[in-house]
Amino acid sequence: MDKIVEILKKIGASDDLANQVCEELQRFEKSVHDKYEARYQDKLEKAKQICLEETQKYKLELSRKVGIFLESKSSEIEKSIDQRKAIEDSEAMVTLRRVREVTEGIEVADDAEVQALKEQVKKLTTQTQALVEEKNRAEAAANRANAIAMDVIREHKAQAKQTVTEGRESTTEIATPSKDDDEAPKPKERKKNRQAIKEHIDRRARRRLKPRTTSRTLVEHQSLNLLEDDSSKEDASENITRIAEDMRDF
Structure with missing residues (x-):
């Protein structure tokens, strides 16, 4: 402005x-x-x-x-x-229908019956537990007995093999004639040999198998019977060897 x-x-x-x-x-x-x-x-x-x-x-x-x-x-x-x-x-109705079908005609138990049933169920449960425990104890005892039996069988087989082997060796040593002896043994010598074999087998049987008779004593008695025959000592030795081999896997 x-x-x-x-x-x-x-x-x-x-x-x-x-x-x-x-x-x-x-x-x-x-x-x-x-x-x-x-x-x-x-x-x-x-x-x-x-x-x-x-x-x-x-x-x-x-x-x-x-x-x-x-x-x-x-x-x-x-x-x-x-x-x-x-x-x-619908599910509730189906369930109610099933319940009604199940319970239809069944009388409702009172409190005393319910308590009695509970006591019975408890008693049966206790008995079941006792039976299960007894069964477990029996199974344990059976397992122990089986183990002991297997040990005895293994020991028995080992002793049987050892006895058969020793009996065969001693029988062979006693029954086999000397190479220098061309003539057959005399009856007195055969009797003496049989007596020695019998004493040896009896001693071994008394020492190892006192309470029971097993395959080892069977072999020894068969050996005695064979030696008491009129056949020669060579045939008896062969028969003893054959029987021992047959009974080796017993």
Whole structure:
């Protein structure tokens, strides 16, 4: 505004004229500003109103869509609940029907009978446990007896093999004639040999198998019987060897 005053003074205008021009310009500026300000405020209010209306419409539309979605979901949920309830009701009815079929015609026991049945069940359970324990003890005893029997059998087989081998060796040594002796042994010598073999076998039988008769004593008695025959000592030795080999795997 000061520049306008200076320009007016340069062109020769008075101070009053310059001041009036400045005042008119200020009034015009103010009127124009008020005019545009009023238009701006009016348009701003209209824009606000339009925004509020659009926002309200959007909210209403959104709420309508949300309501439709929730209604559809709620209907589906209600339908599934109804189906599940129907299934449960049908299962419950089937169960009740089965229970009724089972219990139909059965008299309900009183408390005393129930207690008696409980006591009987408890007693039977105790008896079952006792029988199971007895069975376990019997199995353990049987296993121990089986192990002992197997040990005795193994020891018996070993002793039988040893006795047969020793009897065969001693019999062979006693019964085999000397190479230098070309003539057959005399009857007295045969009797003496048989007596020696019998004493040897009896000694071994008394020492090893006192309480019972086994395959070893069987071999020894067969050896004695063979030696008492009229055949020669060579045939007796062969027969003893054959019997020992037959009884080796006994």
